Amino acid sequence: MISFELNGQTVQVDATPDTPLLWTIRDHLNLKGSKFGCGMGLCGACSMLLDGESTRTCILPVSAVQGRKVTTIEGIGNPDMLSTLQQAWVDASVPQCGYCQSGQLVSATALLSKNNNPSDEEIDNAMSGNICRCGTYPSIKKAIKQAAKDIKSGNGRLQAVSHYDPSNTNNMTQEA
Template identity: 55%
Template sequence: MKLDLNGRAVQLDADPGMPLLWLLRDVLNLTGTKFGCGVAACGACTVRVDGQAVRSCMTPVSAVLGKRVQTIEALGTPDKPHALQLAWIAEQVPQCGYCQSGMLMAAAALLDRKPKPTDADIDAAMTNICRCGTYQRIRAAIKRAAGIAANGGLKKAGP
């Protein structure tokens, strides 16, 4: 089977019923996507599928065949970080950091859908859990990244 992953075609020999999270982490060694709860509640495993935030721990590989899958590894690069990554650092969002890749992927999906999100938009889209409680900083970082976008500096999140 073939998967469009981070902008390139990947040929796979895997069980189509395997959760996407395990394919990413265990088969493809893309460990930026984290395992949190295993029941799609916490959001640590969030990736983007055709631009939408999706919890990969409960999504079978068969559900993403023929779709574009993006992981945190493709959000930005060390030389060209995504505006969200820059804003995350500027607002000092990360503490333990465990939830951050899922948070960033959910935020990227939000900004692609709503380039100038309101507090209500952010609250509705950001259903990921941060055990460190940095929700106010997350909101500020999303707004900062939206401001960068308004000035033409946001790298599109899609591969």
């Protein structure tokens, strides 16, 4: 049994230790917001915050997160409570197909948590691990800058939910 903190809640899963964190969360814990893109840590669709750092979870064994803090897109905000970045994403119509956007938002959240006034180059550095085949990069830059402005002026929040409400995923602690 491996135990870690997922979106503010302690969860226990009975997946084998080598199961990638991504599949543990998607298949065992049934949170589908984080995506499978490449399985090699190359595209960033699976990004989650691991102790605040944007991390590729398709190649990270679940055993490596024992006792640590994992935040997925669901732990950043939801349709009723958007983080400032999510709001900026909606306002700027960033998503196209949308498949990579959970990972993009996770990486952008990690960036703004350390730097609330990023330059173009700092945005490039922080976001270059996340591929978008639709080419939403120009909108991503615009949305990050808008959110940074709001965060810097004290009108923003990097996470809109303190913990993920498990009421609609009652198998959060369920083993598969």
